[in-house]
Amino acid sequence: MAPGVNEPPRLLHIFGVLKRAFGPQHWWPAEDGAFEVMVGAILTQNTAWSNVERAISALRAQDCLSPERIISLEHDALANMIRPAGYFNVKARRLSRFCQWYLDKGGYAALSEWPDGGLREALLAVHGVGPETADDILLYAFNRPVFVVDAYTRRFLSRLGLVAEDIGYEALRAFAESTLETMPRPDRVALYNEFHALIVAQGKSICRPKPRCGECCLSRHCPVGQDALADG
DNA sequence: ACCCAGGGTCATA
DNA sequence: TATGACCATGGG
Numbered sequence: 001m002a003p004g005v006n007e008p009p010r011l012l013h014i015f016g017v018l019k020r021a022f023g024p025q026h027w028w029p030a031e032d033g034a035f036e037v038m039v040g041a042i043l044t045q046n047t048a049w050s051n052v053e054r055a056i057s058a059l060r061a062q063d064c065l066s067p068e069r070i071i072s073l074e075h076d077a078l079a080n081m082i083r084p085a086g087y088f089n090v091k092a093r094r095l096s097r098f099c100q101w102y103l104d105k106g107g108y109a110a111l112s113e114w115p116d117g118g119l120r121e122a123l124l125a126v127h128g129v130g131p132e133t134a135d136d137i138l139l140y141a142f143n144r145p146v147f148v149v150d151a152y153t154r155r156f157l158s159r160l161g162l163v164a165e166d167i168g169y170e171a172l173r174a175f176a177e178s179t180l181e182t183m184p185r186p187d188r189v190a191l192y193n194e195f196h197a198l199i200v201a202q203g204k205s206i207c208r209p210k211p212r213c214g215e216c217c218l219s220r221h222c223p224v225g226q227d228a229l230a231d232g
Numbered sequence: 233a234c235c236c237a238g239g240g241t242c243a244t245a
Numbered sequence: 246t247a248t249g250a251c252c253a254t255g256g257g
Binding site for chain 2: 027040041042044045046047048049050051052086087090094127128129130131132133136148150151152153196197199200203204
Binding site: 046047048050051054055083084085086087088089090091 | 251252253254255256
Protein backbone atom coordinates (compact mmCIF):
# COMPACT_ATOMS: atom_id res chain seq x y z
CA MET A 1 0.00 0.00 0.00
CA ALA A 2 1.31 3.44 -0.87
CA PRO A 3 2.24 5.71 2.02
CA GLY A 4 -0.68 7.85 3.03
CA VAL A 5 -3.34 5.62 1.61
CA ASN A 6 -5.98 4.86 4.19
CA GLU A 7 -4.37 7.25 6.65
CA PRO A 8 -7.18 9.81 6.95
CA PRO A 9 -9.41 7.52 9.00
CA ARG A 10 -6.52 6.69 11.29
CA LEU A 11 -5.57 10.30 11.87
CA LEU A 12 -9.20 11.27 12.33
CA HIS A 13 -9.63 8.46 14.79
CA ILE A 14 -6.57 9.60 16.71
CA PHE A 15 -7.97 13.11 16.73
CA GLY A 16 -11.20 11.79 18.25
CA VAL A 17 -9.31 9.91 20.93
CA LEU A 18 -7.31 12.99 21.88
CA LYS A 19 -10.42 15.16 21.90
CA ARG A 20 -12.25 12.81 24.24
CA ALA A 21 -9.21 12.51 26.49
CA PHE A 22 -8.26 16.18 26.75
CA GLY A 23 -11.33 18.18 25.66
CA PRO A 24 -11.39 21.47 23.75
CA GLN A 25 -8.11 23.38 23.99
CA HIS A 26 -9.23 26.80 22.68
CA TRP A 27 -5.78 27.95 21.67
CA TRP A 28 -5.41 31.53 20.57
CA PRO A 29 -9.15 32.17 20.35
CA ALA A 30 -10.58 34.83 18.09
CA GLU A 31 -10.97 37.23 20.99
CA ASP A 32 -7.20 37.65 20.99
CA GLY A 33 -5.97 39.75 18.09
CA ALA A 34 -4.13 38.18 15.21
CA PHE A 35 -1.12 40.33 15.97
CA GLU A 36 -0.92 38.96 19.48
CA VAL A 37 -0.90 35.47 17.98
CA MET A 38 2.10 36.38 15.83
CA VAL A 39 3.98 37.83 18.79
CA GLY A 40 3.22 34.68 20.74
CA ALA A 41 4.42 32.48 17.89
CA ILE A 42 7.83 34.15 17.97
CA LEU A 43 8.14 34.35 21.74
CA THR A 44 7.24 30.69 22.25
CA GLN A 45 10.21 29.40 20.27
CA ASN A 46 11.69 26.64 22.42
CA THR A 47 9.98 28.18 25.43
CA ALA A 48 7.19 27.19 27.82
CA TRP A 49 3.97 29.05 27.11
CA SER A 50 3.61 30.17 30.73
CA ASN A 51 6.75 32.27 30.25
CA VAL A 52 5.41 33.72 27.02
CA GLU A 53 2.24 34.83 28.80
CA ARG A 54 4.30 36.91 31.22
CA ALA A 55 6.10 38.59 28.35
CA ILE A 56 2.88 39.34 26.48
CA SER A 57 1.32 40.70 29.67
CA ALA A 58 4.29 43.00 30.10
CA LEU A 59 3.95 44.24 26.52
CA ARG A 60 0.24 44.85 27.03
CA ALA A 61 0.80 46.60 30.35
CA GLN A 62 3.17 49.04 28.60
CA ASP A 63 0.72 49.44 25.72
CA CYS A 64 3.31 47.93 23.39
CA LEU A 65 1.30 45.12 21.85
CA SER A 66 1.28 46.64 18.38
CA PRO A 67 3.80 46.57 15.53
CA GLU A 68 4.07 50.37 15.51
CA ARG A 69 4.99 50.53 19.17
CA ILE A 70 7.36 47.58 19.00
CA ILE A 71 9.48 49.00 16.18
CA SER A 72 9.63 52.32 18.01
CA LEU A 73 11.26 50.75 21.07
CA GLU A 74 14.97 50.67 21.77
CA HIS A 75 16.46 47.21 21.81
CA ASP A 76 17.04 47.18 25.57
CA ALA A 77 13.54 48.42 26.34
CA LEU A 78 11.94 45.70 24.25
CA ALA A 79 14.32 43.02 25.53
CA ASN A 80 13.54 43.93 29.13
CA MET A 81 9.79 43.70 28.51
CA ILE A 82 10.01 40.24 27.02
CA ARG A 83 12.67 39.01 29.44
CA PRO A 84 10.46 36.31 31.02
CA ALA A 85 10.16 34.56 27.65
CA GLY A 86 13.88 33.79 27.62
CA TYR A 87 16.36 34.41 24.76
CA PHE A 88 15.28 38.02 25.18
CA ASN A 89 18.07 39.56 23.11
CA VAL A 90 17.47 37.19 20.22
CA LYS A 91 13.72 37.49 20.41
CA ALA A 92 13.74 41.28 20.69
CA ARG A 93 15.58 41.40 17.37
CA ARG A 94 13.24 38.86 15.81
CA LEU A 95 10.16 40.72 16.99
CA SER A 96 11.44 44.01 15.64
CA ARG A 97 12.32 42.54 12.27
CA PHE A 98 9.00 40.79 12.04
CA CYS A 99 7.03 43.93 12.91
CA GLN A 100 8.98 45.96 10.40
CA TRP A 101 8.18 43.41 7.71
CA TYR A 102 4.55 43.27 8.81
CA LEU A 103 4.11 47.02 8.47
CA ASP A 104 6.09 47.17 5.23
CA LYS A 105 3.70 44.67 3.69
CA GLY A 106 0.68 46.69 4.73
CA GLY A 107 -0.46 44.88 7.86
CA TYR A 108 -3.05 42.21 8.41
CA ALA A 109 -5.65 43.22 5.81
CA ALA A 110 -3.08 43.37 3.03
CA LEU A 111 -1.40 40.11 4.00
CA SER A 112 -4.79 38.39 4.19
CA GLU A 113 -5.06 38.78 0.43
CA TRP A 114 -1.93 36.71 -0.16
CA PRO A 115 -2.28 33.08 -1.29
CA ASP A 116 -1.31 30.33 1.15
CA GLY A 117 1.96 29.39 -0.49
CA GLY A 118 3.09 32.95 -1.15
CA LEU A 119 2.38 34.02 2.40
CA ARG A 120 4.29 31.04 3.75
CA GLU A 121 7.32 31.81 1.58
CA ALA A 122 7.24 35.43 2.65
CA LEU A 123 7.04 34.52 6.33
CA LEU A 124 9.96 32.10 6.02
CA ALA A 125 12.02 34.85 4.44
CA VAL A 126 11.74 36.94 7.61
CA HIS A 127 14.83 36.50 9.77
CA GLY A 128 13.94 34.52 12.87
CA VAL A 129 10.82 32.96 11.41
CA GLY A 130 11.36 29.26 10.75
CA PRO A 131 8.92 26.56 9.61
CA GLU A 132 7.03 26.11 12.86
CA THR A 133 6.72 29.79 13.62
CA ALA A 134 5.53 30.45 10.08
CA ASP A 135 2.96 27.68 10.28
CA ASP A 136 1.77 28.82 13.71
CA ILE A 137 1.12 32.23 12.21
CA LEU A 138 -0.49 30.85 9.05
CA LEU A 139 -2.88 28.62 10.97
CA TYR A 140 -3.68 30.58 14.11
CA ALA A 141 -3.48 34.16 12.82
CA PHE A 142 -4.46 33.80 9.14
CA ASN A 143 -6.69 30.73 9.30
CA ARG A 144 -4.78 28.91 6.57
CA PRO A 145 -5.06 25.11 6.41
CA VAL A 146 -1.59 24.19 7.66
CA PHE A 147 -0.73 21.28 9.93
CA VAL A 148 1.74 22.66 12.46
CA VAL A 149 4.63 20.33 13.20
CA ASP A 150 6.60 20.58 16.43
CA ALA A 151 8.71 18.32 18.65
CA TYR A 152 5.56 16.86 20.21
CA THR A 153 4.07 16.07 16.81
CA ARG A 154 7.15 14.20 15.66
CA ARG A 155 7.44 12.28 18.93
CA PHE A 156 3.74 11.48 18.94
CA LEU A 157 3.34 10.27 15.36
CA SER A 158 6.64 8.38 15.33
CA ARG A 159 5.78 6.56 18.55
CA LEU A 160 2.50 5.56 16.98
CA GLY A 161 4.59 4.08 14.20
CA LEU A 162 3.12 6.33 11.52
CA VAL A 163 6.37 8.08 10.57
CA ALA A 164 10.09 7.66 11.09
CA GLU A 165 11.51 9.21 14.23
CA ASP A 166 13.91 11.41 12.26
CA ILE A 167 11.45 12.53 9.59
CA GLY A 168 12.07 16.10 8.45
CA TYR A 169 9.73 18.99 9.04
CA GLU A 170 8.37 19.32 5.50
CA ALA A 171 7.97 15.59 5.04
CA LEU A 172 6.00 15.29 8.26
CA ARG A 173 3.84 18.27 7.41
CA ALA A 174 3.14 16.88 3.95
CA PHE A 175 2.21 13.54 5.48
CA ALA A 176 -0.21 15.06 7.96
CA GLU A 177 -1.77 17.42 5.44
CA SER A 178 -2.04 15.16 2.42
CA THR A 179 -3.97 12.55 4.33
CA LEU A 180 -6.71 15.05 5.13
CA GLU A 181 -6.76 16.98 1.89
CA THR A 182 -10.21 15.89 0.82
CA MET A 183 -11.83 17.80 3.66
CA PRO A 184 -13.42 21.21 2.94
CA ARG A 185 -11.02 24.07 3.65
CA PRO A 186 -12.78 25.60 6.69
CA ASP A 187 -13.05 22.18 8.29
CA ARG A 188 -9.35 21.56 7.76
CA VAL A 189 -8.48 24.87 9.37
CA ALA A 190 -10.57 24.02 12.42
CA LEU A 191 -9.23 20.48 12.55
CA TYR A 192 -5.55 21.45 12.28
CA ASN A 193 -6.08 24.14 14.89
CA GLU A 194 -7.45 21.74 17.46
CA PHE A 195 -5.27 18.80 16.43
CA HIS A 196 -2.01 20.61 17.09
CA ALA A 197 -3.29 21.92 20.42
CA LEU A 198 -4.35 18.43 21.45
CA ILE A 199 -0.99 16.91 20.54
CA VAL A 200 0.71 19.49 22.72
CA ALA A 201 -1.79 18.76 25.51
CA GLN A 202 -1.09 15.05 25.46
CA GLY A 203 2.64 15.66 25.23
CA LYS A 204 2.61 17.84 28.32
CA SER A 205 0.42 15.57 30.40
CA ILE A 206 1.62 12.10 29.52
CA CYS A 207 5.27 12.80 28.77
CA ARG A 208 5.79 14.96 31.83
CA PRO A 209 7.86 12.58 33.97
CA LYS A 210 10.25 11.42 31.26
CA PRO A 211 9.67 13.32 28.02
CA ARG A 212 12.39 11.53 26.08
CA CYS A 213 12.09 8.07 27.53
CA GLY A 214 10.75 6.75 24.24
CA GLU A 215 8.32 4.46 26.01
CA CYS A 216 5.64 6.74 27.39
CA CYS A 217 3.60 8.97 25.11
CA LEU A 218 1.16 6.72 23.35
CA SER A 219 3.36 3.73 22.96
CA ARG A 220 2.31 0.39 24.41
CA HIS A 221 2.41 1.65 28.00
CA CYS A 222 -0.08 4.41 27.51
CA PRO A 223 -3.85 3.82 27.63
CA VAL A 224 -4.50 6.74 25.31
CA GLY A 225 -2.03 5.20 22.90
CA GLN A 226 -3.84 1.89 22.99
CA ASP A 227 -7.04 3.67 21.96
CA ALA A 228 -5.29 5.67 19.31
CA LEU A 229 -3.61 2.63 17.81
CA ALA A 230 -6.75 0.53 17.79
CA ASP A 231 -8.52 0.25 14.48
CA GLY A 232 -11.33 2.73 14.45
C1' DA B 233 21.29 20.09 40.80
C1' DC B 234 19.19 18.55 36.60
C1' DC B 235 16.02 18.51 32.66
C1' DC B 236 12.82 20.62 29.81
C1' DA B 237 10.04 24.01 27.08
C1' DG B 238 4.53 25.19 21.46
C1' DG B 239 12.85 26.87 17.54
C1' DG B 240 16.06 29.23 14.65
C1' DT B 241 20.54 30.82 13.13
C1' DC B 242 25.25 30.46 12.43
C1' DA B 243 29.92 28.34 12.21
C1' DT B 244 32.31 24.37 11.17
C1' DA B 245 33.67 19.84 8.70
C1' DT C 246 24.19 18.02 4.25
C1' DA C 247 24.75 17.44 8.84
C1' DT C 248 25.87 18.05 13.40
C1' DG C 249 27.04 21.40 17.41
C1' DA C 250 26.98 25.81 19.90
C1' DC C 251 24.36 29.37 21.25
C1' DC C 252 20.56 31.90 23.03
C1' DA C 253 18.17 32.40 28.76
C1' DT C 254 13.96 32.33 31.68
C1' DG C 255 10.88 29.71 34.87
C1' DG C 256 8.71 25.23 36.40
C1' DG C 257 8.94 20.34 37.76
